[in-house]
Amino acid sequence: MKLEDSTKYTSRCFRGEPAPCSYACPFHMDIRSFLEKAGKGRWMAAYKTLRNATVFPAIVAALCDQPCRGCCQRTVLGDEAIAVRDVESAVLRNTKDRKPDSYVIPPKTQRVAVVGAGVAGLSAALNLAQKKYPVTVFEKQEGWGGSLRSHPRFAEFDADIALQFSAVETEFRFGTEVESLDELAEFDVVYVATGAGGEDFGLLESWDRGLLATSDRKVFMGGALTGVTLMEGIAQGIEVSKTIEVFLQTGRAGLTHGAFKNDVCDRSFRHEGAVSVPLVVASGPDGYTADEAKEEAARCLLCDCDTCIATCEMLKRFRKDPQKIGLEVYTDMNVNPPFSVRALTREAYSCNICGYCKSVCPVDVDIGSALQLSRAARMSAGIHPAALHDFWLREMDFATSEGAFASAPKGRQTCEYAFYPGCQLGASNPEHVLRSYEFLSAQYDAGVLLGCCGAPAYWAGDEARMQANLDEIKKSWDDLGRPTLVFACATCMSLFGRFLPEIPRVSLYELLAASEDIAPVSPFTEATVFDPCAARDEHGMEAGVRTLAAKAGVALEELSEPNHCCGYGGHMRIANPDLYDEITQHRAEASEKPYIVYCANCKEVFSLRDKENVHVLDMVFGLDAGGRVPSLFQKRENSLMVKRELMKEIQDVEFRPEEHPWDALTVLINDDLQRELDSKLISAADLKEAIWLAESSGDKLCDEGDGTFMCSMVKPVITYWVNYRETAPQTYEILSAYYHRMRFESGE
Amino acid sequence: MESKDRVWKCCKCDRELVAKKIVFEYLGHSVSHEVPACPKCGKVYISQELAEGRMSEVEQQLEDK
Numbered sequence: 001m002k003l004e005d006s007t008k009y010t011s012r013c014f015r016g017e018p019a020p021c022s023y024a025c026p027f028h029m030d031i032r033s034f035l036e037k038a039g040k041g042r043w044m045a046a047y048k049t050l051r052n053a054t055v056f057p058a059i060v061a062a063l064c065d066q067p068c069r070g071c072c073q074r075t076v077l078g079d080e081a082i083a084v085r086d087v088e089s090a091v092l093r094n095t096k097d098r099k100p101d102s103y104v105i106p107p108k109t110q111r112v113a114v115v116g117a118g119v120a121g122l123s124a125a126l127n128l129a130q131k132k133y134p135v136t137v138f139e140k141q142e143g144w145g146g147s148l149r150s151h152p153r154f155a156e157f158d159a160d161i162a163l164q165f166s167a168v169e170t171e172f173r174f175g176t177e178v179e180s181l182d183e184l185a186e187f188d189v190v191y192v193a194t195g196a197g198g199e200d201f202g203l204l205e206s207w208d209r210g211l212l213a214t215s216d217r218k219v220f221m222g223g224a225l226t227g228v229t230l231m232e233g234i235a236q237g238i239e240v241s242k243t244i245e246v247f248l249q250t251g252r253a254g255l256t257h258g259a260f261k262n263d264v265c266d267r268s269f270r271h272e273g274a275v276s277v278p279l280v281v282a283s284g285p286d287g288y289t290a291d292e293a294k295e296e297a298a299r300c301l302l303c304d305c306d307t308c309i310a311t312c313e314m315l316k317r318f319r320k321d322p323q324k325i326g327l328e329v330y331t332d333m334n335v336n337p338p339f340s341v342r343a344l345t346r347e348a349y350s351c352n353i354c355g356y357c358k359s360v361c362p363v364d365v366d367i368g369s370a371l372q373l374s375r376a377a378r379m380s381a382g383i384h385p386a387a388l389h390d391f392w393l394r395e396m397d398f399a400t401s402e403g404a405f406a407s408a409p410k411g412r413q414t415c416e417y418a419f420y421p422g423c424q425l426g427a428s429n430p431e432h433v434l435r436s437y438e439f440l441s442a443q444y445d446a447g448v449l450l451g452c453c454g455a456p457a458y459w460a461g462d463e464a465r466m467q468a469n470l471d472e473i474k475k476s477w478d479d480l481g482r483p484t485l486v487f488a489c490a491t492c493m494s495l496f497g498r499f500l501p502e503i504p505r506v507s508l509y510e511l512l513a514a515s516e517d518i519a520p521v522s523p524f525t526e527a528t529v530f531d532p533c534a535a536r537d538e539h540g541m542e543a544g545v546r547t548l549a550a551k552a553g554v555a556l557e558e559l560s561e562p563n564h565c566c567g568y569g570g571h572m573r574i575a576n577p578d579l580y581d582e583i584t585q586h587r588a589e590a591s592e593k594p595y596i597v598y599c600a601n602c603k604e605v606f607s608l609r610d611k612e613n614v615h616v617l618d619m620v621f622g623l624d625a626g627g628r629v630p631s632l633f634q635k636r637e638n639s640l641m642v643k644r645e646l647m648k649e650i651q652d653v654e655f656r657p658e659e660h661p662w663d664a665l666t667v668l669i670n671d672d673l674q675r676e677l678d679s680k681l682i683s684a685a686d687l688k689e690a691i692w693l694a695e696s697s698g699d700k701l702c703d704e705g706d707g708t709f710m711c712s713m714v715k716p717v718i719t720y721w722v723n724y725r726e727t728a729p730q731t732y733e734i735l736s737a738y739y740h741r742m743r744f745e746s747g748e
Numbered sequence: 749m750e751s752k753d754r755v756w757k758c759c760k761c762d763r764e765l766v767a768k769k770i771v772f773e774y775l776g777h778s779v780s781h782e783v784p785a786c787p788k789c790g791k792v793y794i795s796q797e798l799a800e801g802r803m804s805e806v807e808q809q810l811e812d813k
Contacts, residue, residue, distance in 0.1 A: 698760050699760060701791070738796045744770045744773070744794075
């Protein structure tokens with residue numbers, strides 16, 4: 001894997017970039033951070049942000065014309081922009097110690113002359129003096145301040161300038177007019193900032209707006225002389241001090257700043273849920289009190305994009321920026337223990353891979369695909385935690401072998417349509433498949449293709465297994481005469497669209513909706529359609545279900561966050577059971593209305609959460625929407641039953657499933673334990689096998705106190721333990737069952 | 749969870765299990781822990797409490813490495 005293979009999914013993310021106000025600010029101050037600090041009353045911290053960005057904070061707080069307010073996202077909500085300058089003034093008043101910091105830096109020898117002691121020249125002089133360059137300021141007037149000397153508030157500004165220069169050594173030559181640059185031959189560099197209409201020594205025409213350089217390589221120029229505003233002049237002083245330092249070190253002027261490549265920020269920031277808050281009005285003539293300033297600063301929306309994080313439980317839980325995730329997908333493949341370890345495993349395997357983050361992202365950042373890449377890379381390198389997906393891969397093996405079946409309609413070799421119900425529909429309710437096929441075969445030249453689309457392999461990152469399955473499907477499809485496949489499962493339909501685009505696809509629900517013979521009935525008069533995540537781009541499927549709901553007379557209310565994964569996607573529940581619980585609970589609570597579902601997995605999730613729901617096929621065929629969620633064992637039995645029925649009906653062949661010696665055993669499991677075992681993904685088939693192995697070999701433990709037995713069964717990835725009691729010949733009551741992933745070296 | 753004072757016997761060897769240090773292996777890492785085992789054949793017993801408690805924690809830590 002190359003770095004760009006993973007970062008391509010996340011590199012467009014602009015989370016953490018400056019807010020729109022900062023782009024507008026002549027100083028590019030981090031106004032968001034300043035207001036956040038001020039809003040918490042952290043006056044010193046806020047002051048330092050202000051001081052470091054603006055050089056002369058009192059002058060800026062008094063005179064800045066606040067272009068930031070023109071970009072303030074508060075205005076999007078209809079509020080007035082944040083009164084940044086008033087907050088700045090309050091910060092100055094409330095900061096007790098404004099003494100500038102002094103840094104221990106080796107003194108430089110190259111000398112700097114600044115011509116003009118207006119704020120533009122002073123800004124450059126102060127910034128270079130802080131870097132310990134010997135700076136001499138020439139000013140024809142008898143003091144600093146330039147055009148501000150006549151301002152009514154000059155006393156405040158004078159004090160600010162004196163304060164900021166108090167920690168540096170700078171030589172001021174007031175009352176000294178420089179008439180020719182020849183007078184400054186002893187200096188290594190000259191910054192000319194003589195004010196509007198001031199002396200330019202014949203160099204203004206050659207002035208470079210970007211570098212602030214002139215045709216005389218050691219002379220730089222800025223401030224009102226070049227036509228900029230007072231604030232821009234101060235900001236230029238900061239920039240030119242960096243350019244001059246590079247010039248003094250390398251002999252060439254070069255741009256040093258790179259953070260603000262654009263003059264404007266056109267990023268879209270969403271503020272859903274933000275409430276309108278009116279501008280805080282100062283109670284007295286002296287501006288905001290401390291509390292008023294805090295209140296006003298706290299109106300800042302702290303603009304930053306967190307759309308994906310705000311809408312995804314997984315991202316919220318791990319609090320990692322998308323760009324960092326993209327980077328870690330790569331670095332996780334190149335760890336060097338013990339010096340570096342993987343940082344992304346739990347996130348990678350906790351993702352639903354549902355694509356919701358991409359669908360809400362303004363710039364299509366695709367975290368799911370980045371994490372899917374991580375799973376695939378780890379699988380192909382053999383460094384994947386196999387136990388996290390073992391159960392579903394075994395289910396896929398079953399669905400693609402014993403559970404698989406492909407046939408054209410009775411007496412035919414090929415067909416125009418073939419029903420692809422997917423592995424879960426029949427497992428969850430055989431009637432859904434059998435009745436759907438009955439409908440299809442009556443109306444269309446329709447065969448059937450039972451199998452698994454490969455989602456378990458895809459989500460496990462097992463690309464080889466995924467491809468082998470696709471090849472098998474393709475072969476079956478070819479054998480059936482390349483029919484249009486009719487899908488009931490959105491996951492199957494979207495995966496086929498992506499990996500087998502040559503196969504024509506249509507959803508079962510569209511065909512049902514188009515049939516005049518279908519008259520759906522609903523147990524609810526009002527409901528919400530819970531669209532599975534995989535149906536996001538399957539608009540025909542979504543529309544078909546809504547048409548069927550409308551035919552049943554259901555008044556529908558749409559979800560505010562449609563196609564959000566129910567929790568099942570990505571097979572993440574073993575990797576992160578707590579997160580799975582959180583997600584499923586949130587989805588169940590996304591609407592107070594009952595759900596109409598059309599994904600067997602969504603149905604199972606909501607039924608287990610006791611969320612009222614009905615599968616659209618129950619509505620279509622008038623089936624009982626209730627009933628319990630089948631156990632893992634029952635699901636397999638259901639799948640085999642579907643195959644048995646269809647084989648008999650279409651081919652008149654008796655299907656005999658593979659037989660195992662433990663099939664004859666009966667296990668008794670009470671309801672609570674059954675629910676627990678299903679949530680742990682322990683099937684009764686595994687329990688039977690383990691008990692059969694123990695009973696036939698005698699390799700078991702016994703507790704003579706209560707007469708129960710304990711046995712274990714080691715599978716390639718998981719070791720099962722079963723505590724049981726024999727209640728009749730070949731009949732066993734299960735008392736508990738659990739598993740672990742570690743292997744032990746002796747006794748096995 | 750079962751009570752800790754259950755006494756398990758190996759059915760094959762008819763011996764009560766005794767505490768024994770066992771090496772566990774997962775994802776290329778090894779850790780050792782004392783668990784009940786048959787003194788004769790070495791058959792090990794892992795309780796539900798251990799499997800779903802400390803072992804599960806260590807498994808997750810090793811998966812995350």
